Amino acid sequence: MSAPAHIARQNGMKGGRPKGSLSKTTLEKQKVMEEFKMKVLRAADVLFQAQLHLAIGQTFLYKIEKELQIGPKGGRKSQLGQPPQTPTAPPSMTTSMAVLADS
Numbered sequence: 516m517s518a519p520a521h522i523a524r525q526n527g528m529k530g531g532r533p534k535g536s537l538s539k540t541t542l543e544k545q546k547v548m549e550e551f552k553m554k555v556l557r558a559a560d561v562l563f564q565a566q567l568h569l570a571i572g573q574t575f576l577y578k579i580e581k582e583l584q585i586g587p588k589g590g591r592k593s594q595l596g597q598p599p600q601t602p603t604a605p606p607s608m609t610t611s612m613a614v615l616a617d618s
Contacts, residue, residue: 532538537545555562581593 579595581595584592584594586592
């Protein structure tokens with residue numbers, strides 16, 4: 516059989532965390548969150564500028580060079596110019612590893 520209500524209330528007042536107070540883990544979480552917010556506020560300008568650059572995006576202007584060719588009957592045709600020369604490729608990784616193995 517359970518105790519009468521007034522006895523249960525008295526037993527409930529004997530220990531435990533008071534109503535409305537926060538537990539240790541909640542206080543730790545709040546401290547971590549506050550530190551995080553302060554860190555974000557210190558870097559707010561940098562973060563805002565980075566997001567703004569991402570939102571705006573990058574723009575590029577390309578110039579496509581074409582050569583006009585006139586055929587034997589007078590027809591005109593545009594052809595893309597020669598692409599720029601690419602530098603020679605670096606030696607492959609296997610070649611570098613073979614050189615290291617020999618020494």
